[in-house]
Amino acid sequence: MIHKDLPFSQGEYQRRLTKTRAAMDKAGIDVLFVTDPSNQNWLTGYDGWSFYVHQGVLIFPDDDPIWWGRRQDANGGVRTVWMDDDRVQGYADHFVQSTVRHPMQDLAQRLRNMGRATGRIGVEMDNYYFSAKAFAVMQAELGDATFVDATALVNWQRAVKSDEELACIRKAAAISEKIIDGLLERVEPGVPKNQITAEIFRDGIRGVDGAWGDYPAIVPLLPSGSDAAAPHLTWNGREFQKGEATFFEISGCYRRYHAPFCRTLFLGKPGDTILRAEAALTEGLEAGLEAARAGNRACDIANALAAPLERAGIERGARCGYPIGLSYPPDWGERTISLRAEDETVLEPGMTFHFMPGLWMDDWGLEITESILITEDGPAHTFCNRPRKMFVKD
Amino acid sequence: MIHKDLPFSQGEYQRRLTKTRAAMDKAGIDVLFVTDPSNQNWLTGYDGWSFYVHQGVLIFPDDDPIWWGRRQDANGGVRTVWMDDDRVQGYADHFVQSTVRHPMQDLAQRLRNMGRATGRIGVEMDNYYFSAKAFAVMQAELGDATFVDATALVNWQRAVKSDEELACIRKAAAISEKIIDGLLERVEPGVPKNQITAEIFRDGIRGVDGAWGDYPAIVPLLPSGSDAAAPHLTWNGREFQKGEATFFEISGCYRRYHAPFCRTLFLGKPGDTILRAEAALTEGLEAGLEAARAGNRACDIANALAAPLERAGIERGARCGYPIGLSYPPDWGERTISLRAEDETVLEPGMTFHFMPGLWMDDWGLEITESILITEDGPAHTFCNRPRKMFVKD
Numbered sequence: 172m173i174h175k176d177l178p179f180s181q182g183e184y185q186r187r188l189t190k191t192r193a194a195m196d197k198a199g200i201d202v203l204f205v206t207d208p209s210n211q212n213w214l215t216g217y218d219g220w221s222f223y224v225h226q227g228v229l230i231f232p233d234d235d236p237i238w239w240g241r242r243q244d245a246n247g248g249v250r251t252v253w254m255d256d257d258r259v260q261g262y263a264d265h266f267v268q269s270t271v272r273h274p275m276q277d278l279a280q281r282l283r284n285m286g287r288a289t290g291r292i293g294v295e296m297d298n299y300y301f302s303a304k305a306f307a308v309m310q311a312e313l314g315d316a317t318f319v320d321a322t323a324l325v326n327w328q329r330a331v332k333s334d335e336e337l338a339c340i341r342k343a344a345a346i347s348e349k350i351i352d353g354l355l356e357r358v359e360p361g362v363p364k365n366q367i368t369a370e371i372f373r374d375g376i377r378g379v380d381g382a383w384g385d386y387p388a389i390v391p392l393l394p395s396g397s398d399a400a401a402p403h404l405t406w407n408g409r410e411f412q413k414g415e416a417t418f419f420e421i422s423g424c425y426r427r428y429h430a431p432f433c434r435t436l437f438l439g440k441p442g443d444t445i446l447r448a449e450a451a452l453t454e455g456l457e458a459g460l461e462a463a464r465a466g467n468r469a470c471d472i473a474n475a476l477a478a479p480l481e482r483a484g485i486e487r488g489a490r491c492g493y494p495i496g497l498s499y500p501p502d503w504g505e506r507t508i509s510l511r512a513e514d515e516t517v518l519e520p521g522m523t524f525h526f527m528p529g530l531w532m533d534d535w536g537l538e539i540t541e542s543i544l545i546t547e548d549g550p551a552h553t554f555c556n557r558p559r560k561m562f563v564k565d
Numbered sequence: 566m567i568h569k570d571l572p573f574s575q576g577e578y579q580r581r582l583t584k585t586r587a588a589m590d591k592a593g594i595d596v597l598f599v600t601d602p603s604n605q606n607w608l609t610g611y612d613g614w615s616f617y618v619h620q621g622v623l624i625f626p627d628d629d630p631i632w633w634g635r636r637q638d639a640n641g642g643v644r645t646v647w648m649d650d651d652r653v654q655g656y657a658d659h660f661v662q663s664t665v666r667h668p669m670q671d672l673a674q675r676l677r678n679m680g681r682a683t684g685r686i687g688v689e690m691d692n693y694y695f696s697a698k699a700f701a702v703m704q705a706e707l708g709d710a711t712f713v714d715a716t717a718l719v720n721w722q723r724a725v726k727s728d729e730e731l732a733c734i735r736k737a738a739a740i741s742e743k744i745i746d747g748l749l750e751r752v753e754p755g756v757p758k759n760q761i762t763a764e765i766f767r768d769g770i771r772g773v774d775g776a777w778g779d780y781p782a783i784v785p786l787l788p789s790g791s792d793a794a795a796p797h798l799t800w801n802g803r804e805f806q807k808g809e810a811t812f813f814e815i816s817g818c819y820r821r822y823h824a825p826f827c828r829t830l831f832l833g834k835p836g837d838t839i840l841r842a843e844a845a846l847t848e849g850l851e852a853g854l855e856a857a858r859a860g861n862r863a864c865d866i867a868n869a870l871a872a873p874l875e876r877a878g879i880e881r882g883a884r885c886g887y888p889i890g891l892s893y894p895p896d897w898g899e900r901t902i903s904l905r906a907e908d909e910t911v912l913e914p915g916m917t918f919h920f921m922p923g924l925w926m927d928d929w930g931l932e933i934t935e936s937i938l939i940t941e942d943g944p945a946h947t948f949c950n951r952p953r954k955m956f957v958k959d
Contacts, residue, residue: 173791176801220783221797223693223896243883243925247795264883265907268900273691296698297667299617300895303700304691304716322698365770365777372766376759376800383759383802386784389614397567401641403615406770407570408777489637489658500894501694502617506662513659531637 173250177216178426183335184253187214190328192232200319201290202282203230206305207298208499210325211238212427215254219247222300222499224267225274231287239278241267275305279312288313293321299501326507330494331521336428337544340496340523342382344430344542344554346423350374351434351555354421355562360413360438364393368406375423385424388503389431392420399536402529413439416561418529418538422503429495429503430554431525433538435561448530448537449561451483456539456559459491459526463543463551469514476528477512490514491528495542520547523554537561567644571610572820577729578647581608584722586626594713595684596676597624600699601692602893604719605632606821609648613641616694616893618661619668625681633672635661669699673706682707687715693895720901724888725915730822731938734890734917736776738824738936738948740817744768745828745949748815749956754807754832758787758800769817779818782892783825786814793930796923807833810955812923812932816897823889823897824948825919827932829955842924842931843955845877850933850953853885853920857937857945863908870922871906884908885922889936914941917948931955 177184191214195203205228211217215228217238226240235258238248242261249256262277282288292313295301297320310318332340353374358367371391378384394404396415411417415438422431437445455476462475473491480487492510495503503525508516510524522545530537539559543551571578585608589597599622605611609622611632620634629652632642636655643650656671676682686707689695691714704712726734747768752761765785772778788798790809805811809832816825831839849870856869867885874881886904889897897919902910904918916939924931933953937945 218799219795219797220786220799220895223783223898243796246925247798250792250795250798265905267884268887268898268903294697296701297696299696300693301697302691302693303688303695303697304714306697306700307690320698363777365772369767369770369778372770373763376763376766378759378802383757383800384763386799389617390780392614398644401613401644402637403613404641404644405612405614405780406777408772490661493662501614504617504662509662511659531640 175250177253178339179216179335181253183333184216186333187328188236191230191325194324194328195230195232195293198293198319198321198324199291200293200321201232202287203293203321203324205230205325206295206301207325208300209497210298212499213329213497214325215252217248218251218427219244221247225305239281273304273308275308276312279309282313289315291317291319293319293324295322296320297322323507326505329496329505330507331519332496332523336496339426339428340430340542340554342379342425343423343428345379346375346382346384346425347421347430347432348555348557349379350421350423351419351432351557354419355434355436358411358417358436358438359564361410363408363410364406365408368393371421375421378425382425385427387422387424387429388498388500389422393417394536397534400531400534402531402536411438416441416445416535416537418536420538427497427499429498430542431495431503431527431540432542432555433527433529433540434557435537435539437561437563440565441561441563445535445537445561447483448485451479451485452528452530452537452539453559454479455528456526456541460541460543460553461550463518463526463545464549465518465520465545465547467518469508469510469516469518470512472526473510473512485530487528487530489529492524492526495523495525518545520545569644571647572733573729575647577727578610580727581722582630585624585719588718588722589624589626589687592687592713592715592718593685594687594715595626596681597687597715597718599624599719600689600695601719602694603891604692606893607723607891608719609646611642612645612821613638615641619699633675667698667702669702670706673703676707683709685711685713687713687718689716690714691716717901720899723890723899724901725913726890726917730890733820733822734824734948736819737817737822739773740769740776740778740819741815741824741826742949742951743773744815744817745813745826745951748813749828749830752805752811752830752832753958755804757802757804759802762787762800765815769815772819776819779821781816781818781823782894782897783816787811788930791928794925794928796925796930805832810835810839810929810931812930814932821891821893823892824936825889825897825921825934826936826949827921827923827934828951829931829933831955831957834959835955835957839929839931839955841877842879845873845879846922846924846931846933847953848873849922850920850935854935854937854947855944857912857920857939858943859912859914859939859941861912863902863904863910863912864906866920867904867906879924881922881924883923886918886920889917889919912939914939
């Protein structure tokens with residue numbers, strides 16, 4: 172007897188399926204093939220580190236989804252999806268990383284057998300793990316089908332979170348706070364960076380009362396000094412040094428939901444340049460939170476942030492945030508809305524973002540960020556509750 | 566002044582480039598666009614968690630490589646690659662996850678500007694992070710180019726490891742041993758699974774003397790009891806229970822090099838079925854190690870393993886191993902050779918594999934594995950040195 176431990180109610184999964192089917196209908200899609208692991212999980216509950224081989228979920232207008240993947244991973248499928256076991260289908264192992272066969276040949280055969288091979292098939296052209304080759308094989312195998320680009324179609328359905336989802340993000344946020352509290356306590360000059368990273372992982376995965384920690388979709392990022400100019404460097408074995416700022420970009424994770432959170436720690440006495448930047452950045456964050464209201468647009472947040480930064484002579488080239496929620500590596504963003512001047516998406520209650528105005532300058536960096544919730548009225552709610560500043564240990 | 570900390574000598578990077586250029590020449594490729602993060606690092610040293618946006622390395626027959634990616638990640642590029650700074654090129658942030666622009670438009674423009682847009686361009690059609698959309702945009706932008714499928718072309722050059730690479734794998738293996746020793750000590754009935762996982766990460770990232778730990782390309786896998794039928798389930802907050810076997814699939818990681826290693830722990834008194842399977846599996850492992858000799862073929866290892874398993878009535882449907890070395894998520898395999906009956910690749914000294922004959926049965930699982938090195942003569946060398954058995958705590 173298999174024990175299932177689904178994180179959400181059946182009503183929640185039906186809500187997601189109904190929304191997705193409406194979007195399919197609007198796009199004229201008969202069958203949707205979902206390869207993004209986050210979308211697979213959101214729709215079916217599938218959870219496993221098997222996205223390194225070809226797999227996906229088929230969504231139909233008129234029948235339950237099918238999870239399809241490597242045969243050995245079908246064992247994980249029947250343990251994690253809400254559908255009946257016969258909606259979990261596996262392909263033979265000789266398709267795996269073969270030089271002569273491709274798993275999409277198996278998928279195409281299944282679609283033909285179901286009589287679903289001649290309609291309009293939606294594929295996530297620019298979502299993760301849908302390779303150029305996978306699409307080429309589908310095209311070659313399914314000559315009577317019409318392919319529709321369904322990039323981010325499911326991701327857009329995820330933008331507004333349900334109460335069940337928000338409860339997960341709140342637990343992730345409690346873990347994020349614990350991680351930041353721990354590292355602010357532990358980091359000192361002379362401590363090797365990997366030792367701090369080890370404790371970040373330990374704190375995150377031990378979790379907090381009532382919430383065991385899962386792996387975040389991005390590993391901790393903690394570059395120091397001049398290296399903090401580069402936002403995505405990971406750690407090494409060097410020691411923290413006096414006179415350097417280090418930003419810590421981390422996220423707790425609960426049932427694959429994230430609440431990314433960054434704080435910067437300066438060891439020693441910070442100079443005027445970074446102090447002025449800190450003042451402008453915190454002013455910009457406050458202004459952005461005020462602008463992050465239902466009915467306003469994504470760009471309003473970005474523009475509110477930009478004003479005090481520009482007054483301080485700081486020009487940011489990058490967007491200042493993205494939606495967050497359920498994610499798998501390599502990204503904890505949802506890849507739909509971007510908080511930037513050109514994005515006029517209207518903000519709705521229940522949307523969640525990582526408001527992330529990192530400053531990556533020529534030879535230093537500063538990150539102070541918040542994961543936020545758009546509420547019914549008033550400014551955005553922050554999921555974490557810690558002083559919005561650069562911390563200093565002198 | 567930027568401090569570079571390249572893990573390998575310039576001679577080592579030149580060796581890799583020379584091999585890759587020879588393979589390009591053989592395949593008739595004028596320019597190779599490398600998107601697989603492992604291949605990018607192997608060729609240039611690039612290291613950062615930025616592979617969630619489009620990026621890659623261009624390899625030419627007659628000039629140094631170019632690393633190309635998001636502008637903010639060019640800051641990480643100049644800090645981690647061996648090439649001169651002008652060989653690191655960034656695209657504007659408005660290309661990132663845009664609904665109206667695509668980063669491949671920027672890459673195409675650069676190829677046109679270099680006069681490299683009309684030849685035979687190799688692309689990694691089925692490597693990670695080269696999306697169907699990325700290829701479609703390249704085809705649309707570069708109408709005068711001929712595209713050549715270069716899937717795994719670079720991966721194949723990585724199969725035989727240099728001494729510098731083997732030194733990294735040995736350090737990763739020392740970390741793997743430390744992780745397994747720690748969890749065998751700590752796991753007891755009643756201990757929550759995520760608490761053990763937290764210590765696995767801590768041990769792995771703290772590393773061992775002289776080797777700080779990096780993040781492995783796959784998170785620890787540790788399903789118990791019936792769930793061990795599913796090879797790729799991750800952890801949860803449930804407690805270990807008496808009467809259950811749990812396999813632990815982990816890897817230490819040093820400078821992105823891996824030495825995957827699995828052991829199984831039974832809490833309580835194991836039954837006859839799993840004991841018989843253990844005996845057959847260890848006999849198969851010994852036979853496989855004996856067959857893993859230079860001059861033999863990949864299938865010889867698989868066939869040697871299969872014989873004692875078949876005598877015990879165990880039929881494995883899956884391949885029993887793959888090459889290992891430098892990797893990024895989502896996979897620590899190299900995706901070239903597979904240890905299975907149909908793969909006749911001849912084994913060469915310096916090849917490294919995860920010899921991984923996991924047993925995933927209907928309602929239980931067992932993993933005892935070794936990371937191995939093909940030597941000049943004699944059977945394979947194992948990187949880790951721990952009893953090759955199922956551990957039991959009664």
